[in-house]
Amino acid sequence: MARILWLRRDLRIHDNPALVEAALGAAADGDNIVVPLVIIDPILWAEFGPVRQNYLVASLKSLDESFGGNLLIQHGDPSEVVPRVAAAANAVAVHVSTQYTPYAMKRDARVAELLAEAQREMIHTGSGYAVAPGRITKDDGSAYKVYTPFYKNWMKHGWRSPAQDPEVWPTWTMPIECDGLPEPLPLEGMSLPPAGEQAALDRWAWFKENALDLYGEQRNDPGVDGTSKLSVALKWGEIHPRTLLAELGDLPGHEVFRKEIAWREFYADVLYNRLDTINDYFNPLYEEMQYDTGVEADKSFEAWTKGMTGYPIVDAAMRQLRAEGWMHNRTRMVVASFLVKDLHIEWKRGADFFETWLLDFDAASNSHGWQWTAGCGTDASPYYRVFNPTAQGQRFDSNGDYIRKYIPELRHLVGAEIHEPWTVLGGLDHGYPAPIVDHATERLESLARLSALPKGAQKPLPPIHD
Ligand SMILES: Cc1cc2nc3c(=O)[nH]c(=O)nc-3n(C[C@H](O)[C@H](O)[C@H](O)COP(=O)(O)OP(=O)(O)OC[C@H]3O[C@@H](n4cnc5c(N)ncnc54)[C@H](O)[C@@H]3O)c2cc1C
Numbered sequence: 001m002a003r004i005l006w007l008r009r010d011l012r013i014h015d016n017p018a019l020v021e022a023a024l025g026a027a028a029d030g031d032n033i034v035v036p037l038v039i040i041d042p043i044l045w046a047e048f049g050p051v052r053q054n055y056l057v058a059s060l061k062s063l064d065e066s067f068g069g070n071l072l073i074q075h076g077d078p079s080e081v082v083p084r085v086a087a088a089a090n091a092v093a094v095h096v097s098t099q100y101t102p103y104a105m106k107r108d109a110r111v112a113e114l115l116a117e118a119q120r121e122m123i124h125t126g127s128g129y130a131v132a133p134g135r136i137t138k139d140d141g142s143a144y145k146v147y148t149p150f151y152k153n154w155m156k157h158g159w160r161s162p163a164q165d166p167e168v169w170p171t172w173t174m175p176i177e178c179d180g181l182p183e184p185l186p187l188e189g190m191s192l193p194p195a196g197e198q199a200a201l202d203r204w205a206w207f208k209e210n211a212l213d214l215y216g217e218q219r220n221d222p223g224v225d226g227t228s229k230l231s232v233a234l235k236w237g238e239i240h241p242r243t244l245l246a247e248l249g250d251l252p253g254h255e256v257f258r259k260e261i262a263w264r265e266f267y268a269d270v271l272y273n274r275l276d277t278i279n280d281y282f283n284p285l286y287e288e289m290q291y292d293t294g295v296e297a298d299k300s301f302e303a304w305t306k307g308m309t310g311y312p313i314v315d316a317a318m319r320q321l322r323a324e325g326w327m328h329n330r331t332r333m334v335v336a337s338f339l340v341k342d343l344h345i346e347w348k349r350g351a352d353f354f355e356t357w358l359l360d361f362d363a364a365s366n367s368h369g370w371q372w373t374a375g376c377g378t379d380a381s382p383y384y385r386v387f388n389p390t391a392q393g394q395r396f397d398s399n400g401d402y403i404r405k406y407i408p409e410l411r412h413l414v415g416a417e418i419h420e421p422w423t424v425l426g427g428l429d430h431g432y433p434a435p436i437v438d439h440a441t442e443r444l445e446s447l448a449r450l451s452a453l454p455k456g457a458q459k460p461l462p463p464i465h466d
Helices: 017-029 042-066 078-088 102-117 147-157 197-210 231-236 241-245 252-273 284-288 295-306 312-324 329-342 347-357 363-373 389-396 401-406 415-419 439-451
Strands: 002-006 033-040 072-075 091-098 121-127
Touching: 002 017, 002 078, 017 033, 017 091, 017 121, 033 042, 033 078, 042 072, 042 197, 042 231, 042 347, 072 078, 078 091, 078 102, 091 102, 102 121, 147 252, 197 231, 241 252, 252 363, 295 312, 295 329, 295 347, 312 329, 312 347, 312 389, 312 401, 312 415, 329 347, 329 363, 329 389, 329 439, 347 363, 389 415, 401 415
Parallel strands: 002 033, 002 091, 033 072, 091 121
Antiparallel strands: none
């Protein structure tokens, strides 16, 4: 007899409630045997693209080491693989941590059904969140649409302490031959961060020691290594948010960090309650916004994707994304605003591009981060609030360190000059382009398009998330 531990977005062995549950069950069975299983689902694998494929392979190597080389990797459709592995292992149960995207929920329901036909159980324990989506509700049981009351109730609700490692570790077993790691598409010109649970714990230790106390002051400066950069590890479940929350105190920096973790939980909750918003408008009034398409729009979009718009903070950020598979939160907001309100291109196109390049791509945070900027999401930044890309650079990268790091053509400029290179003698001498649009003009155009929307879409909400 054995148990299967099917790992998906929980690629770690510590603070892993599903693993603990599998270990307890296996000990009670008497055999103490658990099969740690990872499935390379061809549908998801193709969606990962080269960036996340390469990261995942590195993470799985590390996970395999944690299981003493006994991680069973199978390639195929989970609804075929799980029942087959369960039968081969004579498993009584398959243990998982719950996932909440539409695809994952449908897949898991189907697998559970097939397992049940063979008298096997699918046991869900825990999730990738401190509080599972759907659990924090208003008094009348309905879902929150605004962050601050969600946050207050989330704090009141609280969360469990990190799961303790099992008292006795099971024997990790591979009942059938491992398919081996998948072959990722080649990555050109990118350097990815170290992957795996230990790398995440190391980064957390570094962040606690060096940046957490100052997080409130530094988190908006893209040129400073002042945020945790744990979004990637959280995405893959190499670390659990509870591990982080358990070590936070009451200092202001800790408080702000807790609030950011809560944004991740809020967006997961919003998506859970409105599955359509995975790629559709939260506020349907904005569906009628006039966006540009066609050859000219395609050219603008390409300039944006390549970091060649002529606005240094926008271009530095897009180049950071393509060099590292990650972008600072401040500049995610700046580039998103620029695409939607200066280039008048629909947010969905930007969200898709982020999906291709982000190591931390998360369906809920990405869709709702974009919708926040485009004015059509929960707590949305009012559409009429258009980020000025030059002023954003001057304010959040005042000495230009971030820009110089990613734009070699501007390294000859010092300090304040760098934010408006077109105004500096010789500023564009090294191949950096002049601005492709005039921000002041496009801002007015954007506001004109807003005023053409149905009444109600223009209702301002307080900007609470910048
Ligand atoms: C247009 C846009 C798209 C985004 N797409 C994603 C995405 O696909 N995946 C993703 O994880 N985050 C996304 N974010 C949110 C945010 O930018 C990143 O979580 C953050 O930059 C990650 O860096 P960090 O780990 O250093 O964050 P820290 O500042 O260290 O924050 C700690 C953690 O809190 C969470 N967090 C912080 N800010 C946010 C936020 N605004 N929304 C949700 N969670 C947050 C993340 O899990 C993060 O790791 C997006 C934001 C915008 C504006």
